[in-house]
Amino acid sequence: MEKKSHTKPHAVVFPYPFQGHVIPSVHLAVKLASKGFTITFVNTHFIHHQITKSQPNDSTIDGDNIFAGVRKSGLDIRYAIINDGFPLGFDRSLNHDQFSERFLRVFPAHVDELVGNIVLHSHPPLTCLIADTFFTWSSMIASKYNLVNISFWTEPALVLALYYHLDLLMENGHFASHDNRKDTIHYIPGVPAIEPKDLMSYLQATDTSTPEHKIIFKAFADVKRADFILINTVHELEPTTISALQEKQPTYAIGPIFPSGFAKSVVSTSLWSESDCNQWLSSKPHGSVLYVSFGSFAHACKKDIEEIAQGLLVSKVSFIWVLRPNIVSYDESEILPVGYEDEIKGRGLIVPWCSQIEVISHPAIGGFITHCGWNSILESIWCGIPLLAYPLLTDQFTNRKLVVDDWKIGANLVDDKKPITRQEVADKISRLMEGKSNDEMKKNIKKARQTLQSALAAGDGPSDKMFGEFVREVNIKIQKPRGGVRGI
Structure with a gap:
C-alpha cells in the first residue's frame, strides 16, 4: 500500500x-x-x-x-x-x-x-x-x-x-x-x-x-x-x-x-416518525409538564405500564408520554386501560414517538420519568430537568446509581425492586414536580448542567x-x- x-x-x-x-x-x-x-x-x-x-x-x-x-x-x-x-x-x-x-x-x-x-x-x-x-x-x-x-x-x-x-x-x-x-x-x-x-x-x-x-x-x-x-x-x-x-x-x-x-440536528437519526408536541406544550405553564419515555429499545411489563398509567392519573399532573406500540410486546395491541385517553384529555398527551431533545428543552417540561438511558440522562442534565428513574435493562441500572445515589439529580420511581403501585407513582411524581426534594434535585442538576456546559x-x-x-x-x-x- x-x-x-x-x-x-x-x-x-x-x-x-x-x-x-x-x-x-x-x-x-x-x-x-x-x-x-x-x-x-x-x-x-x-x-x-x-x-x-x-x-x-x-x-x-x-x-x-x-x-x-x-x-x-x-x-x-x-x-x-x-x-x-x-x-x-x-x-x-x-x-x-x-x-x-x-x-x-x-x-x-x-x-x-x-x-x-x-x-x-x-x-x-x-x-x-x-x-x-x-x-x-x-x-x-x-x-x-x-x-x-x-x-x-x-x-x-x-x-x-x-x-x-x-x-x-x-x-x-x-x-x-x-x-x-x-x-x-x-x-x-x-x-x-x-x-x-x-x-x-x-x-x-x-x-x-x-x-x-x-x-x-x-x-x-x-x-x-x-x-x-x-x-x-x-x-x-x-x-x-x-x-x-x-x-x-x-x-x-x-x-x-x-x-x-x-x-435541532440537521442529520436525521430517528427510527420512527416523530409527533410534533410543541403546540400542546406551549399551552401549558412553565415547568408544569412531566415527560415520560422508556427509550427506543427496552421493554416493560404490562402490569407496570398499567400502574404508571394510573399513577399519572392520580397525580393530576400534566404529562407527555412516549408510548411505543411495542413497549410491552408485539402481541399486545391494547396497552392502556380502556377509556384511559378520554380520562386524560387536555391534561395528558400520548404519542408513539417524538423528538426528545425538542420536548425536554421546552420550558413547559418540569420533570422526566426515564429508563435511564445515557443519552436521556445527558440531555436532561443539559436542560436542567430532574428525573424519576425506572431502569429496565443493561447499563440503565448502573446509570440509575449515578443519577440517584451519586449526583442526586433524581429519585427512584420504585424502591428496592418492590412492585410498582399507582399510589407510589403518584406520590413520587408529586415530590418530583414540587416540594423540598424537587428544590434539592434542581440545585444539584443546575450544578451538573454547569459542569456539562463548562466542559464544552x-x-x-x-x-x-x-x-x-x-x-x-x-x-x-x-x-x-x-x-x-x-x-x-
Whole structure:
C-alpha cells in the first residue's frame, strides 16, 4: 500500500445498530468532520431504512444520504450502507438473541469487505477505524488494513470500567458464578464501592452462555487493543473512573456529544416518525409538564405500564408520554386501560414517538420519568430537568446509581425492586414536580448542567481540550509508518 502522505485523516465510523448508539455516533462524525476529518459513516441497511422511512416529505435527507444537510456546509462526510445479515422484515427486537448470535458470526465478513473497498478506492486514503466498543472485530479490521483503532464508548465511564474489569468480577465471584456474591464490590480500579444490584443487568445474570454475553466477553477483550478510547462523558462527572482508565490506555472524555444548537440536528437519526408536541406544550405553564419515555429499545411489563398509567392519573399532573406500540410486546395491541385517553384529555398527551431533545428543552417540561438511558440522562442534565428513574435493562441500572445515589439529580420511581403501585407513582411524581426534594434535585442538576456546559467551552473546557488533544494525537499517529495492508 502507498504511504499515507496525505495529512488529512479519513475515518470510517461504525455505530452499533441501535438508536441510542447511532445518535452520538452521528454527532461525533459531524464534530470530527468540523476538525478536518474526512468521514465515511456506515449504517446497517435496516437502520438506514428505518430512518428514511420515518422522515416527513420535507426532510433534510437527500436521496440516500442522511448527511446531505451537513455536506452542504462543506463538511466531507460520506455515507455507506451495510448488510447486517438479516432481511429488512426480520424483527430484530423480538428475536434479539437470534439477531445477536448471527450478527456476531456474520457481520464481521461484511465489515471486512466494505472496509477493503474503501481502502482500495477512497481519497484521501482511509487512516482510522472508529467503531462502537460493543463490536468484537475492531482490532482485527484495524490491523488488517493498517488503520488507527479508535473505540467509541457511548455510555458512562463507570459502565466501561466495570466491563473492562470482568476478570476481577469473575475472580471475586461477583459475576459468572452459579451463585454470584451479593456483598459490596470495592476492588475495581477507579470505581468507588458499588453494590451488585447496581451492576449492568448482563453482569447480574447467572447464565453467561447467551449471545449477548459472548459479545461482551469478546468486545471487552478487544477494546484493550484499541489505540484510543473515546467516551461520551465529562471528566468532572466521573474523575476517578476516567483517570483509572487513562492509566490503562489513551482515553478521552469528550462528552456530552450533542448537535450544535442542541435542540435541532440537521442529520436525521430517528427510527420512527416523530409527533410534533410543541403546540400542546406551549399551552401549558412553565415547568408544569412531566415527560415520560422508556427509550427506543427496552421493554416493560404490562402490569407496570398499567400502574404508571394510573399513577399519572392520580397525580393530576400534566404529562407527555412516549408510548411505543411495542413497549410491552408485539402481541399486545391494547396497552392502556380502556377509556384511559378520554380520562386524560387536555391534561395528558400520548404519542408513539417524538423528538426528545425538542420536548425536554421546552420550558413547559418540569420533570422526566426515564429508563435511564445515557443519552436521556445527558440531555436532561443539559436542560436542567430532574428525573424519576425506572431502569429496565443493561447499563440503565448502573446509570440509575449515578443519577440517584451519586449526583442526586433524581429519585427512584420504585424502591428496592418492590412492585410498582399507582399510589407510589403518584406520590413520587408529586415530590418530583414540587416540594423540598424537587428544590434539592434542581440545585444539584443546575450544578451538573454547569459542569456539562463548562466542559464544552471552546478552548478551555475539559472535554473541548481533550477532543483537541485526541485530534492532535491521531494526526501524529497516522503519519507514523504502520506497515502494509495485509490480507487483500
